[in-house]
Amino acid sequence: MSLGPYASFIVTSYAAAAVVVAILIGWVVLDYRNQTARLRELDRSGVTRRSGRSAMDRP
């Protein structure tokens, strides 16, 4: 597979897409960990939801 004289433009396009998609995935995963850690902390401090369920109660 030869990319010709403009290979750098093609490779940069695909690399940029890979980086941006990786950042999006990382953002979603880290945000999930952050929120569940905060819920766990609240649960430990004894704060419960209005329904009476634990803060960490997830289906």
Place this chain on the structure above:
Amino acid sequence: MTLIDLANPTRFLALSARLLPWLAAATVILLAIGLYQSAYAPDDYQQGATVKIMFIHVPNAWLSMFVWGVMSMASLGTLVWRHPLADVAAKAAAPIGAAFTFLALLTGSLWGRPMWGTYWEWDARLTSVLILFLMYLGLMALWRAVEDPSRAARAAAVLTLVGAINLPIIKFSVDWWNTLHQPASVMRMGGSALDKSFLIPLLVMAVAFTLLFVTLHLAAMRNEILRRRVRSLQMMQASRVAFSSDVGSRQDGASKEVGAA
């Protein structure tokens, strides 16, 4: 299951937890197939190998508009039906839409340099997509600026619906004005102008990126629901602390008054 059934965030969390692994797997498989087909697609007789940029650029450009469309539907859900998850959906979609729009602009620019001789031209299509990108950023800033999510939701919903005017402008800009950008070649009257050897990888990549959006959007919506749960619990905790310190200070005051008497 209807949209009303999903109005319950706990039910939505349960359903999305079951769906996410399947969606992620389907996205990975389709992306792998799409990338393989893109790598082995033939060179274009005019553009040479740079035609491969199309397989990244076009799906991102389509999604930049599609995501705003999703946010507009969600905004209607917020303003008209007051669906509890509508503003969650709109808020979660904005950063993903901004990322796709950024990629459409960047890859378009990288495609433009060898084909047009310039990275950028202030023509109708490029400028209207840049405005879309700036609107995504503005919307994200608005969500962060207003602390109360329900107040931010209504303002953001109005802004999103006003911004939707830009979508037909982007779509038809290549027909209404003279632009460097080529007119529609896939979705047009009379069928696609693309050869199957380009069209099939392009459609596979488009479906793969759409699945990627759905997967990331569901995950981001789950995070937003958890964030709001954290916020309401922190407010309950703060009011409990304020109440107990208030009661404590009143009791202190009362005991001092009794002592003084």
